[in-house]
Amino acid sequence: MEEERRNLEPGVGRSARRRKEASEPKETGGGSRRDDALTQERAPIYEALEAFQKMRVVPFDVPGHKRGRGNPELTKLLGETCMRLDVNSMKPLDNLCHPVSVIADAEQLAAEAFGAAHAFLMVGGTTSAVQSMVLTAVKRGEKIILPRNVHRSVMGAMVLGGAVPVYVNPAGDKRLGIPLGMRVEDVRRAIKENPDAKAVFVNNPTYYGICSDLRSIVKLAHEHGMLCLADEAHGTHFYFGENMPISAMAAGADMAAVSMHKSGGSLTQSSILLTGPGMSAGYVRQIINLTQTTSGSYLLLSSLDISRRNLALRGREAFKQVVELAEYARTEINRIGGYYAYSKELVNGDSIYDFDVTKLSIHTRDIGLAGIEVYDLLRDEYDIQAEFGDLGNILAYLSIGDRQREVERLVSALAEIKRRFSRDKSTLMDFDYIEPIVAMSPQEAFYGEKESLPIRETAGRVCSEFVMCYPPGIPILTPGEQITEEIIDYIAYALEKGCSMTGPEDPGIERLNVLK
Numbered sequence: 001m002e003e004e005r006r007n008l009e010p011g012v013g014r015s016a017r018r019r020k021e022a023s024e025p026k027e028t029g030g031g032s033r034r035d036d037a038l039t040q041e042r043a044p045i046y047e048a049l050e051a052f053q054k055m056r057v058v059p060f061d062v063p064g065h066k067r068g069r070g071n072p073e074l075t076k077l078l079g080e081t082c083m084r085l086d087v088n089s090m091k092p093l094d095n096l097c098h099p100v101s102v103i104a105d106a107e108q109l110a111a112e113a114f115g116a117a118h119a120f121l122m123v124g125g126t127t128s129a130v131q132s133m134v135l136t137a138v139k140r141g142e143k144i145i146l147p148r149n150v151h152r153s154v155m156g157a158m159v160l161g162g163a164v165p166v167y168v169n170p171a172g173d174k175r176l177g178i179p180l181g182m183r184v185e186d187v188r189r190a191i192k193e194n195p196d197a198k199a200v201f202v203n204n205p206t207y208y209g210i211c212s213d214l215r216s217i218v219k220l221a222h223e224h225g226m227l228c229l230a231d232e233a234h235g236t237h238f239y240f241g242e243n244m245p246i247s248a249m250a251a252g253a254d255m256a257a258v259s260m261h262k263s264g265g266s267l268t269q270s271s272i273l274l275t276g277p278g279m280s281a282g283y284v285r286q287i288i289n290l291t292q293t294t295s296g297s298y299l300l301l302s303s304l305d306i307s308r309r310n311l312a313l314r315g316r317e318a319f320k321q322v323v324e325l326a327e328y329a330r331t332e333i334n335r336i337g338g339y340y341a342y343s344k345e346l347v348n349g350d351s352i353y354d355f356d357v358t359k360l361s362i363h364t365r366d367i368g369l370a371g372i373e374v375y376d377l378l379r380d381e382y383d384i385q386a387e388f389g390d391l392g393n394i395l396a397y398l399s400i401g402d403r404q405r406e407v408e409r410l411v412s413a414l415a416e417i418k419r420r421f422s423r424d425k426s427t428l429m430d431f432d433y434i435e436p437i438v439a440m441s442p443q444e445a446f447y448g449e450k451e452s453l454p455i456r457e458t459a460g461r462v463c464s465e466f467v468m469c470y471p472p473g474i475p476i477l478t479p480g481e482q483i484t485e486e487i488i489d490y491i492a493y494a495l496e497k498g499c500s501m502t503g504p505e506d507p508g509i510e511r512l513n514v515l516k
Contacts, residue, residue, distance in 0.1 A: 040113060040312035044105035045305040048093055049085050049298060061088050062295070087298055096121065096296030097289050106305045113312040114239050114258070115249045116274035118281040122257075123300045124292050126233045127153035129257035129273040131160065133229045136255065136279070136287045137199040138163040140443075145190045146201035148436055149179040151231060152468055152503075154201065155442055155478045160291075162443040166194050171351035172433040176342065176363050177392035179433050180351040181212030184220065191224050199227040204235050204248055204256075207388070207395060207472040209359030210352050211245040218252045230256040236264040237358060237399075240315030241323065245354040254279055263322075263358070263399040266307035270300040318400045322358050325407055326398050329360050332411045338367035338418050360396040362414075364389075368423035370497045374414075377421060382413040388471035391431055391494060429493050437482035445480035450513045452506070455491065458483045461514035466503030469494055475503070483514065 038044075059066050068075035068083030075083045089095040094103040103121065110119035122129045130153040138144045140162030146154065148167045158165060168186045170179040187200060200221040205211045214230065221228040230248035232238065236258050238247040248256035256274045260266040275284055311318070330341040340363040344355045364374045375389025387397040396410055439445070439462045450464040460483065467477040476491060477483065491509065495501055501509045 038105055038109055040109060040309060042105075042109060043302075043305045043309045044102040044109070045093075045298070046302045048102040049087075049302055052087070052092055053084060055092075059087075061090070063088065082299065085298055085302065088295065093298065096123070096292070096301065097294055098285075103301065106301070106308070109312075110272055110304070110308050111274070113308050114272070114274050115247070116256075117277040117279070118275045118284070120273040120275075120284065120288055121296075121301055121304050122271040122273055122288070122292065123269065123296045124271075125261075125269045126231075126257045126259040126271040127151075127156070128288075128292055129271045130154055130231055130233075131157040131291065132273055132284065132288045133255045133257055134158065134163060134199075134201070135161045135290070136284050137227045137229055139198075143194050143197040144199045144201055145187065145194065145197050145226075147179070147182050147203060149206065149433075149474050150201065150203060151233065152466060152470075152473045152475055154231070155466065155475055158442040159446045159479060160443070162441065164441045165438065166190055166197060167436060167438065169435050170433065173346075176208075176340075177365070177390075177431050178208050178210070179206070181206065181210050181353060182217065183351050184213050184216045187217050187220055191220060191226070195224065197226055199229055199254075201229045201231070202248075202253075204230045204232050204238070205245060205354075205356045205359070207234060207474070208361045208393065209234075209356035210346075211354040211356065213350070213353040214246055214248065214251040214253070222252070227254040228252075229254065232256045233259040234262055234359070235356070236260055236262060236311070237315070237319045237322070238356075240311045241319030241358075242316060244319070245356055249274055249276065252276065255284075260304055260307055262397070264307050264311055265400050267300050267303035270304045270307075272304065272308075319358070322398055322400060322402065325402055325404060326358050326360050328404070329396070329398070329407045329411060332408075333360075333362060333414060336411070336415045336418060338422065339364060339414060340366065358398055360398055362394050362396065363392055364394060365392045365425055365428055367418050367421075368425040368427065369417070369421060370428060372494075372497050372499050373421075374417060376498055377417050378410075378413055381417075382409075384410055384413055390469065390472075390499070391429070391497060431490065431493075434476075434484075434486055434490065436478075437484070438480060439482050440480045442479045445515060449516045451516050452511045452513050455488060455510060455512050458512045458514050459485050459488060464513045464515050465505060467491060467501065467509070467512070468503050469499040470502045473502075477503075477512075483512070 065071040094101045107119045134157035143164045143166050145166045147170045168182045168190050204214050218228040230253045238244045254276045258272045261268050261270050333339050333341040346352045364371050370391050371393040372389035375386050375394050378384040378386050387395040445464045463477045463481050463483050464479050466475050468475040
């Protein structure tokens with residue numbers, strides 16, 4: 001049964017195979033629809049909201065704007081339909097904390113579309129989904145094996161739950177200045193040295209589009225009685241596109257956090273948590289309910305429902321167009337000279353096992369500009385908002401809403417930036433991945449007795465807070481790591497180049513909290 005589930009084509013579940021037999025959706029007064037045929041053409045939450053609008057219910061519940069009447073300025077901004085659908089949980093609309101009708105149906109359809117045993121609709125972003133994964137898999141004092149270049153949400157989960165990180169330092173590309181994937185041999189070594197670890201955590205893909213050998217890592221973890229968790233914040237399209245890197249569920253991972261709002265088209269902050277057949281859905285729900293709101297937004301929930309339907313029915317063709325746009329953009333940008341828009345030519349079968357070709361990652365240092373400088377110029381001079389810029393690269397995020405005219409505008413702007421602003425690249429600082437020195441668990445350090453010092457006086461001390469550039473939100477320092485002169489220099493240089501730094505209690509990043 002499990003093998004059959006894993007062999008399903010992306011975006012094709014049991015319900016999709018029943019499409020030809022499905023009848024047209026029937027209008028009802030809302031509530032449970034579990035007696036109707038559930039197919040991928042359905043959107044149960046959306047259908048229930050449509051039916052609810054016709055019921056003319058008088059609201060003596062929250063939210064207090066009462067369908068927008070109490071906040072006309074907000075209604076003018078967002079529109080009457082949006083405000084009417086911003087409602088509270090009730091019998092016709094189910095309850096996110098304990099779904100039994102339309103939300104349960106929507107989760108069933110999502111599970112089938114993604115080839116998972118179960119899916120949970122998340123309204124706290126993929127941060128909430130990632131933290132639920134970690135809190136499910138690893139208890140206080142237990143070890144989790146993971147790469148250091150994970151999102152801050154993973155570190156936050158360890159602060160909350162008390163798990164102990166065992167880092168597999170990712171390989172790095174010195175030219176591009178980016179961390180790569182986890183090498184299978186490094187994961188094997190970490191498992192051998194930490195046989196008591198409970199889980200292995202993998203990025204699939206990284207922000208830059210780099211994929212590890214996920215299938216082999218899952219196999220290794222399972223052979224040693226460990227769970228495998230995947231951060232697929234940037235991998236929704238793996239489940240629906242053609243010739244994509246393998247998805248976590250297809251690789252046999254136990255849990256995956258998927259940002260539907262990134263490449264899947266749903267509203268910001270909406271996400272999906274997927275689990276494999278070996279996980280207890282009831283226990284996972286209990287963990288989710290520790291931190292997720294009891295007032296789930298039906299705007300976010302309906303956006304997940306509608307977006308899942310869209311991808312299940314039209315995702316293959318939509319992501320084919322995204323790939324074509326990305327390949328066109330890469331070709332044109334590389335023709336400019338000085339920039340390097342990289343792709344599958346980086347694949348080495350190990351630390352870069354595969355590459356997500358929808359990621360338009362562009363190296364900028366050869367024109368003498370840091371990625372964050374090109375990022376700022378695109379926004380300030382050309383009204384183009386890239387996803388992020390670091391010290392050597394920018395990421396232009398392409399997805400189902402992009403068109404060729406916007407890509408051509410980006411290419412033209414990059415050509416003009418090179419002509420107007422390029423300079424000698426010898427002025428740029430060389431940088432590489434900095435291996436962390438872990439002194440204690442993130443939880444112990446975060447809640448430990450601390451003092452605030454000028455950042456230049458913190459070398460050799462143990463950090464008790466986070467420091468990161470956002471986006472992408474990968475920590476430079478996490479609680480429990482030793483601060484070094486190299487890290488201090490890196491922070492100073494990133495600030496000088498204009499990176500947006502977050503995490504510390506001091507918003508000016510002039511002081512850091514360290515353990516006494």
